[in-house]
Amino acid sequence: MSEKLLFDLININDYKSTRHIFLSRNESSGTSIVDPQLIQLIEIEEKGIKLKMPKNSCQKGHNLTIFIFEYKNNFEPVKIPTEGKVKGSFDCIGKVVNIDIIENETYSIVEIEFSQIDEKPWMDLVKKYKSINDKIRNISAMGKN
Amino acid sequence: MAMFDPADKKNKPVVDFFSTKQVLIIDPNRTNRVSIKKLMTQLGVKLPNLHMSDNFEMAKEIIDQQSPEIIFSNYTVTNKTAIEILDYHIEKVENRLNTGFFVISENNSPVMATIPLEYDIDGLLTTPFTIDGLQTTVLGSITPKVAPSKYDMAVEEGRLAFYKNNFDHAIEVLSKAKSASKKPISALFLLGETFKKRKEMKKAQDNFEEGLTFDSKNYKCLNALYKLFQEQSQFTDAYRIAKTILTDYPLNPSKIPELIRLSIQNADFESILGFASVLNQIENTDPELKRNISAGLAICGKFFMTIDKKTEGKKSLEDSAKLSEGKKEIVENILNTLIDNNEVDFAEGVLTKYAGDTFDVKAFDILIFQLDCKRCSPDDIFLKAKTLINKGTKDILVYKPLIKAMKEMGKSVEDIEDITFEASREFPEYKEELQKDLESYKKQAT
Numbered sequence: 005m006s007e008k009l010l011f012d013l014i015n016i017n018d019y020k021s022t023r024h025i026f027l028s029r030n031e032s033s034g035t036s037i038v039d040p041q042l043i044q045l046i047e048i049e050e051k052g053i054k055l056k057m058p059k060n061s062c063q064k065g066h067n068l069t070i071f072i073f074e075y076k077n078n079f080e081p082v083k084i085p086t087e088g089k090v091k092g093s094f095d096c097i098g099k100v101v102n103i104d105i106i107e108n109e110t111y112s113i114v115e116i117e118f119s120q121i122d123e124k125p126w127m128d129l130v131k132k133y134k135s136i137n138d139k140i141r142n143i144s145a146m147g148k149n
Numbered sequence: 150m151a152m153f154d155p156a157d158k159k160n161k162p163v164v165d166f167f168s169t170k171q172v173l174i175i176d177p178n179r180t181n182r183v184s185i186k187k188l189m190t191q192l193g194v195k196l197p198n199l200h201m202s203d204n205f206e207m208a209k210e211i212i213d214q215q216s217p218e219i220i221f222s223n224y225t226v227t228n229k230t231a232i233e234i235l236d237y238h239i240e241k242v243e244n245r246l247n248t249g250f251f252v253i254s255e256n257n258s259p260v261m262a263t264i265p266l267e268y269d270i271d272g273l274l275t276t277p278f279t280i281d282g283l284q285t286t287v288l289g290s291i292t293p294k295v296a297p298s299k300y301d302m303a304v305e306e307g308r309l310a311f312y313k314n315n316f317d318h319a320i321e322v323l324s325k326a327k328s329a330s331k332k333p334i335s336a337l338f339l340l341g342e343t344f345k346k347r348k349e350m351k352k353a354q355d356n357f358e359e360g361l362t363f364d365s366k367n368y369k370c371l372n373a374l375y376k377l378f379q380e381q382s383q384f385t386d387a388y389r390i391a392k393t394i395l396t397d398y399p400l401n402p403s404k405i406p407e408l409i410r411l412s413i414q415n416a417d418f419e420s421i422l423g424f425a426s427v428l429n430q431i432e433n434t435d436p437e438l439k440r441n442i443s444a445g446l447a448i449c450g451k452f453f454m455t456i457d458k459k460t461e462g463k464k465s466l467e468d469s470a471k472l473s474e475g476k477k478e479i480v481e482n483i484l485n486t487l488i489d490n491n492e493v494d495f496a497e498g499v500l501t502k503y504a505g506d507t508f509d510v511k512a513f514d515i516l517i518f519q520l521d522c523k524r525c526s527p528d529d530i531f532l533k534a535k536t537l538i539n540k541g542t543k544d545i546l547v548y549k550p551l552i553k554a555m556k557e558m559g560k561s562v563e564d565i566e567d568i569t570f571e572a573s574r575e576f577p578e579y580k581e582e583l584q585k586d587l588e589s590y591k592k593q594a595t
Contacts, residue, residue, distance in 0.1 A: 012420075
């Protein structure tokens with residue numbers, strides 16, 4: 005086998021970040037958020053998530069369905085029906101358990117605890133984010149001693 | 150990792166450590182600040198000791214006034230990077246055994262791991278956070294500092310002596326420290342750096358290499374060795390070490406341009422072709438990354454032009470201009486390469502298409518004039534230069550071609566003398582050169 009060249013050792017995927025698009029339907033108020041710019045993932049856990057969402061888009065105790073899409077630069081706008089699933093996404097349903105209202109900001113930090121998840125894709129997603137953290141931590145640790 | 154329980158007795162040393170610390174969180178993103186704040190209070194930090202800033206200046210003030218031992222900083226803070234904050238922090242709080250410095254990044258690509266590798270950073274936290282991940286990274290770095298070993302303390306003493314340029318003391322302390330650990334890599338790395346500062350390159354190399362005998366993948370020693378070989382122009386060795394590094398670590402974007410140069414120096418032309426073909430496919434939302442890719446493509450382009458692969462060269466140079474983000478040095482470099490290779494019209498196209506906003510009107514006019522000098526007759530150059538000077542665009546890059554054109558047109562010595570005088574008055578730093586040139590022309594004319 006011939007010796008590897010410098011370029012053969014470069015992994016272009018090292019430059020790819022992992023992102024997803026989140027949209028929501030508030031089952032309690034009947035409103036939806038369809039602009040992916042308006043929802044940002046802050047924290048992710050096996051049983052729930054923290055999202056940055058527009059202020060007043062939900063209240064504590066509301067039931068939300070979160071639709072999760074693979075990230076695309078040119079994400080085509082989607083319509084969220086009043087009930088049921090959205091093509092191209094998987095979803096998780098949960099209750100708003102806490103809202104951090106931040107003064108002078110147009111958004112709140114919304115903590116959602118899931119009661120119903122699309123098990124396989126959700127756990128894959130959680131694992132993916134955890135493994136990224138682990139990978140970065142492990143590489144960083146190789147420099148220490 | 151189980152959730153950290155501050156009430157658990159075995160966690161007391163950690164809680165004690167954090168309870169005496171001042172903590173500064175620097176992040177324009179409020180949501181990140183909230184998550185870190187929550188973790189810090191859970192680990193024992195007292196609320197009055199928690200300081201927040203969303204900008205660089207305020208962060209500096211807090212560092213001056215409170216001397217926080219632990220800092221969390223977003224990688225980008227008001228046009229500065231966390232590295233500038235780190236440097237400032239190191240200046241103010243010297244003993245790093247008592248500190249923690251963590252960088253927060255919204256970019257979670259693996260390449261971000263190169264940041265803690267390159268700098269004295271305790272950890273990188275990428276978003277979205279997981280509570281478990283935050284806790285593991287922070288505790289993983291801080292726990293060894295809670296009860297440092299004799300070896301750790303000796304290495305820290307050596308590190309401080311090194312930074313204060315007290316090299317004799319650094320060597321004495323670090324040499325002793327070597328025997329206090331089964332894997333004295335940090336001591337060997339610092340010894341290598343100290344010998345390098347003293348220009349004892351062989352000893353520096355020996356220490357870095359000895360460090361690698363304990364862990365052949367240790368980034369600090371590998372990188373130090375790579376830099377040493379680069380600085381000593383030992384390009385074959387640098388290339389060998391670069392490959393060892395890339396086997397286990399992502400390519401640090403700031404190294405893209407120098408690795409392309411290294412491929413040229415090692416006649417690894419396939420790598421250059423590879424770089425040229427994939428660099429513009431890299432996800433490049435970060436301006437710094439864009440500039441590094443652009444600089445890399447400019448080097449590829451220049452190389453292709455020198456081996457007469459003009460199509461590949463022009464493509465790489467155009468790709469480079471597209472990503473140059475207005476970086477003047479890169480655009481000028483691209484244009485000079487194209488001008489030197491008689492691709493003047495193509496250069497003008499690149500300049501107007503991708504770098505129109507890069508330069509102010511004067512600089513833009515001068516660049517177009519430089520292109521004109523390559524494709525116009527002396528009469529035209531003369532007219533264009535006069536027009537520029539009359540409208541106030543005075544530059545040595547205009548005067549020099551003007552004088553040259555006047556000579557070619559056979560203008561009188563007096564006329565050339567007048568212009569030389571004017572150019573010398575405007576640009577006194579060129580007076581000697583211009584006068585010498587004039588004298589030699591006068592001699593020829595007589």
